[in-house]
Amino acid sequence: MAKLYFRYGAMNSGKSTALLQAAYNYEERGQRVLLAKPEIDTKGADQIESRLGVARPVDFLVGPDDDLRAVFQAAAGHAPVACLLVDEAQFFTPAQVDDLLRIAVLDGIPVLAYGIRTDFRTEAFPGSARLLEIAHSLEELKTICRCGRKAIFNARLVGGRFVFDGDQVAIDEGQIQGEVTYESMCAVCYLRESGGRLDGR
Numbered sequence: 770m771a772k773l774y775f776r777y778g779a780m781n782s783g784k785s786t787a788l789l790q791a792a793y794n795y796e797e798r799g800q801r802v803l804l805a806k807p808e809i810d811t812k813g814a815d816q817i818e819s820r821l822g823v824a825r826p827v828d829f830l831v832g833p834d835d836d837l838r839a840v841f842q843a844a845a846g847h848a849p850v851a852c853l854l855v856d857e858a859q860f861f862t863p864a865q866v867d868d869l870l871r872i873a874v875l876d877g878i879p880v881l882a883y884g885i886r887t888d889f890r891t892e893a894f895p896g897s898a899r900l901l902e903i904a905h906s907l908e909e910l911k912t913i914c915r916c917g918r919k920a921i922f923n924a925r926l927v928g929g930r931f932v933f934d935g936d937q938v939a940i941d942e943g944q945i946q947g948e949v950t951y952e953s954m955c956a957v958c959y960l961r962e963s964g965g966r967l968d969g970r
C-alpha cells in the first residue's frame with residue numbers, strides 16, 4: 770500500500786533540497802514523478818527552489834479552493850506516476866491534506882509532503898496539523914539554531930526586529946513596514962527573544 774509521508778522541519782532545514790533530491794532519485798530510475806505546491810506561496814511562483822541554487826517548475830499549483838485529488842488526476846493523465854511530491858504543504862487546507870491521503874491509499878501513489886510544522890507564534894499551520902494527524906510516516910528534517918541546538922521554531926523579524934504578533938502568513942509584505950524575514954530557533958532562544966511568550970500568551 771502506498772503511504773503519505775510528512776517530512777517537516779523549521780525554515781532552512783533543507784526541505785526543498787530534500788524534495789528535489791527525492792524527485793531526482795525516482796527519475797534516475799526512469800520513473801515519473803509529479804511536483805506540486807499551494808498557490809499561496811508567491812515566493813517562488815511556480816518553481817520549487819532549493820537554497821543551494823537548484824530549482825525546477827512544479828507540474829501543478831493548487832489553489833485554496835481546489836479539489837486536490839481532481840487537480841492531481843488531471844495533471845497525471847493516463848501515464849503512470851511513481852510519486853507525488855508536494856512542497857510548502859503547511860499551506861494546504863485540511864481537506865486538501867485528506868486528499869493527499871486518498872491519493873496514497875485509494876490511487877496507490879506514494880505522497881511525499883514537505884512543510885513547516887508551526888508558524889512564527891509556534892502554532893501549527895492547518896495543513897501541518899492535519900498531516901501530523903493522518904500521515905503514515907513523520908520525519909523531522911533538522912536544522913541548527915544560532916546557539917547550536919536543534920531549531921524547532923520559526924521566529925519572525927520585521928525590519929530586523931523580532932515580532933510575536935501578526936498574521937500567520939506575511940506574504941503581502943507591502944502592507945508591513947520593513948522586510949519580513951525568519952530565523953530558525955530552538956525553544957531556549959525563542960523564549961529569550963519573546964520574553965517568555967508562546968503563541969501570543
Ligand SMILES: [Zn+2]
Binds near residue numbers: 918956
Ligand atoms: Zn538556540
